[in-house]
Amino acid sequence: MAYAALRSLAQILHQTLNHDHQYLILDEKQQIESLIEKVSTLQDFLENSSKKITQLLERKIRDASYIAEDIIESHITDQILSESASHEDGSLEKISIRFDLIEKWIASSSKSASSGPSTLVSVDDFMDIKARLVRESSELEIVSIVGMGGIGKTTLAKQVYHDSFIVDHFDTRAWATVSHDYNVQEILFSLLNSMEVLTRKMHEMTRKLLRKQLYESLKHERYLIVLDDVWDTKLWDDVKQLFPNDENRSRIMMTTRLENVANYTNSCPPLHRMRFLSDGSWILFCEKVFGNYCCPLNLKEIGKKIVQHCQGLPLAIVLIGGLLSKATRTEHYWKYVAENVSSETTSIDEQCSKIVSLSYKHLPSHLKWCFLYVGIFPKDYNIHVSKLVKLWVAEEIVKPVRSKSLEDVAGEYFLDLVERNLILIHEKRSIGKIKTCRIHDLVRDLCVREAEKENFFHVTNRSNRSLRGIQEGSSIHRRRVSIRRNTNTCDDKIVSSPQVALGVLHQQGTLEFSKEVVEWVDLRYLNCMSMHLPSSIAKLQNLRTIILRRDMGPLYLSLDIWKMRQLRYVLLKYVILPDPSGVETEGDSSVFVLENLQTLSLVKNFRCTEEVIKRIPNIKKLGIHYNDEEVGREYYCLNNLVHLRNLESLKWIDFGLSFSRNLSFPTSLKKLTLVAGSLSLEDMSILGSLPNLQVLKLRSTAFFYQEWITNAGEFLQLKYLLLEDIAIVHWRVDITDFPKLERLVLKDCYELVEFPYKIGEIPTLRSIELYGCSGSIVNSAKYMQEERLILRNDGHQILIVNSRY
Incomplete structure (x- = not known):
């Protein structure tokens, strides 16, 4: 038909x-x-x-x-x-x-379930919201999506927000998640950040100045603002003055569970009420359980009953699909699941909670603790996967596996939880790895309940002052306490409390190191803001991770840092690393070696001597910064970098030395970021010869000849290329160059006179992002996009993202 x-x-x-x-x-x-x-x-x-x-x-x-x-x-x-x-x-x-x-x-329906969890957005919902956003009305309008938790409001809003037609239609777009206990300043930061105009200086602004900054950034622009998960009418009173009405068809899209909230904002009628899935339920279920395959006939009838019990709620279908995708596919087990999710005399909320609980109970034991740990983060929090992995490793939740690093094992655990749809992908990195993730409110509620029951962690909105009372009132020792509050100061009474035996300390505000802090011998993870790091920190021999957030001058470390043999991650801004040749061995004939150290950043005027190299043999990620013009290059022994045979990521900021055409990098390097300095064609050939390089970012870097011509056989594995504020006038690309390039990003390349047309013939290229580029560059890129689609007819269109900031 x-x-x-x-x-x-x-x-x-x-x-x-x-x-x-x-x-x-x-x-x-x-x-x-x-x-x-x-x-x-x-x-x-x-x-x-x-x-x-x-x-x-x-x-x-x-x-x-x-x-x-x-x-x-x-x-x-x-x-x-x-x-x-x-x-x-x-x-x-x-x-x-x-x-x-x-x-x-x-x-979207043909994609494998392994591409990440998502709920099925109906064509009608998508079309209705999209049509409302682009309709002819010139007035600023509010489009509200209303529905219960787990029905797919945020998913619908995201798919519309990222739609290529919507991206082109609006001059600028911004997204902020509001949630229950919202903070107006954080909303301002979120909006400015998603518009890519947030600077470090803005973090120091008063709320009044931030409001002015946002208003001026939106003035005379046709904008789309998304306010996700709004719970209170007061929110609209707090933010409505931020959005100018220039009668240019700007829109605000809002998601909420409460109709009175949508009505209070004078949303454009009628409200868009999310409907429960009907026919789409079975499609979504099969996608999550079987991927590209069909449901076996012997399981189809039982599967239909399970889907019926989900009552058309996408979240419930996705979770039960994630459970069954990992389980044995037998009639006996599926009947067991069907019986346990029976929806008789059960409200939709209760039914969803039952399914969430079932998904948790059927997790393998090694995943349960990892899953519960995610609940320690606040609601609607964008969790950095790298931070989560560091915490799992520091807490020794991850089981060692022979021939695999703990980080690799933790990464496998994480992906398993993603495939079960218990963790949602939020943002991906330049070459497709997951950067940030989230969990649904209903899933997080289960995490908190189960964690409290198991005494795994305790969440409180009380001040730090009450921590002693929490500990003293507990019959069983609680090792993890997550405190939600608005202040950024640390109460000294907590850190001196004898009841506190911490394994993890993540302090948003400033932490002043007292003598009691360095007596926390159980401490494995330290993340705080502080201006110094005492030499007595070396007493914490169990410490795996040190993250210090600071904005002042260089931080001088003591020699004792080389004695902390359990260290895996050291992230300190502009740290001066001491010469390890003076470390006392204390009777140990072997030299102290940080064999577990994976990350070291950001080291100022890093001396890559043989003594340093042999003490960090397994380093994978290194950040270095040079601004010393008086000392010769040979003093820093930079050619020794080639001996870091496990190095995968290098960030090099150079305001003093400039890069050397005689410099050698280890062949293991996968990601390279160069900031400032200058490059010749010979330098670029050195970079192009790296056999495993997948990501190259060049920022504020000068080209000696203002022209870049790649040679045959270079950049064979490169997938992501960023050129930002580069003094390049001509860029010549042949059809055989960059054979695996997927993403190209150009930012503020004002001197580039024309876009390299032949780059459009690279078959793997999927997106070109242009920020602050001239109109001629944008137009030639779009023309190339159209020509490529016509000539190749392969169904793959290059996505052109253009932003004027």
């Missing part, structure tokens, strides 16, 4: 274009031509798809075709009867959006 409907629509479109064209204006002719292409694509899909087409997809295509026919015929009739009829109803654009969404839905 869908194919027949498409054929009928195609005939009407051709009839309209060839015989009724006198009733169309130029823009409508172009839209008809675009629709013909979309219909042809869908016909090819139905003819050539190797997969069985679902009834839901058939119906979506059929209904869209019928609606399109009615609109087009009605439109032409109106024009024939009245020459003065308006051409501004946007009906053809709405048809185009509907078919765009069907194509997106097909693409």
